[in-house]
Structures are given as structure tokens and as C-alpha cells.
Amino acid sequence: MVTLRQPRDVAQILLSVLFLAVMIVACLWIVQPFILGFAWAGTVVVATWPLLLRLQKILFGRRGLAVLVMTLLLFLLFIIPIALLVNSLVDSSGPVIRSITSGEMTVPDLAWLHSIPLVGERLYGAWHSLLEMGGSAIMAKMRPYIGATTTWFVGQAAHIGRFMMHCALMLVFSALLYWRGEHVALGIRHFATRLAGERGDAAVLLAAQAVRAVALGVVVTALVQAILGGIGLAISGVPYATIFTVVMVLTCLVQLGPLLVLVPCIIWLYWSGDTTWGTVLLVWSCVVGTMDNVIRPVLIRMGADLPLILILSGVIGGLIAFGMIGLFIGPVLLAVTWRLFAAWVHEIPSPATDPDVLLHELEELEEKNQQ
Structure with missing residues (x-):
């Protein structure tokens, strides 16, 4: 007995997808300010x-x-x-x-x-x-x-x-x-599992690790260094200390450190003849400039080391796209994407064959096919 396959209702499928897309866009439009x-x-x-x-x-x-x-x-x-x-x-x-x-x-x-x-x-x-x-x-x-x-x-x-x-x-x-943190986390994991099974759940957990790594290891360290450096500038009598503090936040976020701002200020203090406060700021800068080597390993406990170009792109791109708040959101988004991409790539072992051997095998295979 031959069973005839019912033809698909293409119009119904298209309208259903269109309706879902309109609903999603409308919901995003409504919650966009938040x-x-x-x-x-x-x-x-x-x-x-x-x-x-x-x-x-x-x-x-x-x-x-x-x-x-x-x-x-x-x-x-x-x-x-x-x-x-x-x-x-x-x-x-x-x-x-x-x-x-x-x-x-x-x-x-x-x-x-x-x-x-x-x-x-x-x-x-x-x-x-x-x-x-x-x-x-x-x-x-x-x-x-x-x-x-x-x-x-x-x-x-x-x-x-x-x-x-x-x-x-x-x-x-x-x-x-x-x-309601536990319920929200469970709901997100449930949704991710519905989309991609165990991989979706693992992706959510990796994303949480990346968020914590950036927020603690990069953002918090940068804020601590910049604030302490700004306090040193204000106490030493350097003008426009607040603006220099903002610049230090940026330089610390892109992993250039606060010394890029503090060293010229120290030189200016010595040049203007204020050697006492120049020496104080010099000692304070040595402490502030090296404290990230102590703070960052303590904060990043999961070992999520991130490339410098990733942090730099996240800071600059986040600032341009979202304004001041993008300084914090930009690196986090790129870090989450990077961790998920790296986890997906490393699901299979890396190629162990020598490139020269592989090319030689390909040449032999081509010669056999030509014969």
C-alpha cells in the first residue's frame, strides 16, 4: 500500500515564521530602553x-x-x-x-x-x-x-x-x-537546553564564567587602579585630576596600565619644582602600577585569560556603540562570544598531522586519480 505524502502548506509556514518574527521584533522594540x-x-x-x-x-x-x-x-x-x-x-x-x-x-x-x-x-x-x-x-x-x-x-x-x-x-x-537569581538562571539554562540540548546548557555556563572573568579581572581591576591613581593625583595637587582619572580608566581597561598617565604627571611635578609631592606620587605610582599583578590573579579564579586585542576592541567598540556604559558591556560581550567560540572549536582535537606529510599525501592521491 502506497502512502501519499501530504503536501506542505508553504503559505502557512511562511505566515507562521513572519508572525513569530513580528512578535519578536515588537517585544525587542518595547524592551529596548531596558x-x-x-x-x-x-x-x-x-x-x-x-x-x-x-x-x-x-x-x-x-x-x-x-x-x-x-x-x-x-x-x-x-x-x-x-x-x-x-x-x-x-x-x-x-x-x-x-x-x-x-x-x-x-x-x-x-x-x-x-x-x-x-x-x-x-x-x-x-x-x-x-x-x-x-x-x-x-x-x-x-x-x-x-x-x-x-x-x-x-x-x-x-x-x-x-x-x-x-x-x-x-x-x-x-x-x-x-x-530571584536561582530561578532566573534555571530559566535561562532551560531555554538554552531547549535550543541546543546539553551544548546550550554548557554555553550558558561558559558565558557566566566569561562574564565573571571580565567583570572581576578586567573591569574591577581597572577601576581600582584608576581610582587609587586619581586619589594620588588629587593629593599631589595635579590639575584636572578627574579627567586624568577617566583616561586612566581607559588605559587600564585596554591593559596599558595607569603609568601611562601617572609618569607624565610625576615629570610635571618635578619640572615645576614640587619635588616633595613628585616623590610621593612616584612611590604611590609604583604601588598602583604593579597592584594589578596581585589583584587580577585573585579575581580571575577560573583562568579565563583573554587576548589584549579582544579587550581593546570591546572597550573602544562599546564606547562608540553604547556610550560610557559600553566600557563595561563591550568587553563582556566579546569575551562571552570568544569563550563560546573557543569551546566549540575545541570540541574536536586539533590536527596532529604534519602539514608537509598531509600535502604529500594529497599529492599522491591526486596522482592516483589522474592515472
């Missing part, structure tokens, strides 16, 4: 979940008290410093932006070059020879680009209202995730 805040909260909660469990044990096993303490800690140690940093950056950069965009900024005379032994007069003469050859004209041509670039960078930090909204959402979502 995605960044939720992603930030998820990163923070995953990174600090062991601390929550320890607090819960200390507080007689009460989850509510532990959630309250963690939320207050996030507000005091994370939100307030970043908000003050952004406000101070905008306030300090205002005169610089006005000076650049209004055309009041001129090429400096650099009269202090005279005080350099042996080569000071030559450097001063060479500098003014450059100015006479068109240095002012070059400055006039570069001023619009400098102003536009500086305005763009400061504009990323100037969206205080949007940034504070994400901070508030991060706090709210963090409290909710702390409260």
Missing part, C-alpha cells in the same frame, strides 16, 4: 553572586537582608563614584571646549624650554622656527577637528540623564536578580 540596564545588571549580579551568598550566610540566611545590603553597596561603591566622575568631567572640560571651539586657543610659546640645560636654546629656536613656517596656520586648520573630536568624547559623558537612567535601571534589575 536592554542596556538589564545587561549591566546581569554582569554585576553574575560577578558578585558569590558575595551575595556569603552575606546571606552571615545574615542568618535571610535573602532579603542580603539583597538590601548588596544594593546599598552597589549604590555607594559603584553608582555614586561614576556619577560624580562624569559630572566632574563635564564641568572640568567646559572651559577647554569653549576655548577650542571659540578660536581662543593659540599655539603655546613654550618659554620654559630655555631652562633645559645644553639643548634648551636649540629647542626653543626650533619651535619658533616651526611657528614662523606656518605653525599658526596648521593650528588654525586643526582647531575645528580638535574641537569636534573633543566635543564628541565629552558628549559621550555629557548624557548624564540617560546615564543616570541606566544606573537606576541597573540597581532595580540587580535587586530583582539578586532576589
Whole structure:
């Protein structure tokens, strides 16, 4: 007996897929204002979940008290410093932006070059020879680009209202995730298992490890080094210490370290004759510049070492795509993708055959086929 196969209803399948796509896009459109805040909260909660469990044990096993303490800690140690940093950056950069965009900024005379032994007069003469050859004209041509670039960078930090909204959402979502963290994690693992079986569940666990590795080993280390370096700059009397602190956050995130900012400030203090505070900042910089070698191994316990280019791309790309909040989300997204890709590649053993032997075998096979 021949069983006739029922033809597929192509129109029904297309309309079903179209309906599901429209529903997904509509849902994403609705929750779009909350995605960044939720992603930030998820990163923070995953990174600090062991601390929550320890607090819960200390507080007689009460989850509510532990959630309250963690939320207050996030507000005091994370939100307030970043908000003050952004406000101070905008306030300090205002005169610089006005000076650049209004055309009041001129090429400096650099009269202090005279005080350099042996080569000071030559450097001063060479500098003014450059100015006479068109240095002012070059400055006039570069001023619009400098102003536009500086305005763009400061504009990323100037969206205080949007940034504070994400901070508030991060706090709210963090409290909710702390409260129902086990259920949320189980739901995500269940969904991943439904999509890809055991591989999906393993992918979620690897993603959590990558998030914790970046959040603790990269972001926290960078913030600690930058904040301590900024404290040293402020105590030593270096002007625009807040702006230098922001720059140190960036240099630490891309694994260049805080010394890239601290060393010029030390040189400036010695050059201006303030040798006492210059020495203090020198000693403090030695401590701050090397503390990442102690902090990072303690924080990254799962050994998720990440390539430098990955962190650099995540920081710069996250800043361009999402603004200031992208400094934290960008490296995390790339790290998660990298860990999942690496796990997928290493599911099979690497090729052990010598390339020359393999090529020779291929040549022999081609000769046999031609015969």
C-alpha cells in the first residue's frame, strides 16, 4: 500500500515564521530602553553572586537582608563614584571646549624650554622656527577637528540623564536578580537546553564564567587602579585630576596600565619644582602600577585569560556603540562570544598531522586519480 505524502502548506509556514518574527521584533522594540540596564545588571549580579551568598550566610540566611545590603553597596561603591566622575568631567572640560571651539586657543610659546640645560636654546629656536613656517596656520586648520573630536568624547559623558537612567535601571534589575537569581538562571539554562540540548546548557555556563572573568579581572581591576591613581593625583595637587582619572580608566581597561598617565604627571611635578609631592606620587605610582599583578590573579579564579586585542576592541567598540556604559558591556560581550567560540572549536582535537606529510599525501592521491 502506497502512502501519499501530504503536501506542505508553504503559505502557512511562511505566515507562521513572519508572525513569530513580528512578535519578536515588537517585544525587542518595547524592551529596548531596558536592554542596556538589564545587561549591566546581569554582569554585576553574575560577578558578585558569590558575595551575595556569603552575606546571606552571615545574615542568618535571610535573602532579603542580603539583597538590601548588596544594593546599598552597589549604590555607594559603584553608582555614586561614576556619577560624580562624569559630572566632574563635564564641568572640568567646559572651559577647554569653549576655548577650542571659540578660536581662543593659540599655539603655546613654550618659554620654559630655555631652562633645559645644553639643548634648551636649540629647542626653543626650533619651535619658533616651526611657528614662523606656518605653525599658526596648521593650528588654525586643526582647531575645528580638535574641537569636534573633543566635543564628541565629552558628549559621550555629557548624557548624564540617560546615564543616570541606566544606573537606576541597573540597581532595580540587580535587586530583582539578586532576589530571584536561582530561578532566573534555571530559566535561562532551560531555554538554552531547549535550543541546543546539553551544548546550550554548557554555553550558558561558559558565558557566566566569561562574564565573571571580565567583570572581576578586567573591569574591577581597572577601576581600582584608576581610582587609587586619581586619589594620588588629587593629593599631589595635579590639575584636572578627574579627567586624568577617566583616561586612566581607559588605559587600564585596554591593559596599558595607569603609568601611562601617572609618569607624565610625576615629570610635571618635578619640572615645576614640587619635588616633595613628585616623590610621593612616584612611590604611590609604583604601588598602583604593579597592584594589578596581585589583584587580577585573585579575581580571575577560573583562568579565563583573554587576548589584549579582544579587550581593546570591546572597550573602544562599546564606547562608540553604547556610550560610557559600553566600557563595561563591550568587553563582556566579546569575551562571552570568544569563550563560546573557543569551546566549540575545541570540541574536536586539533590536527596532529604534519602539514608537509598531509600535502604529500594529497599529492599522491591526486596522482592516483589522474592515472
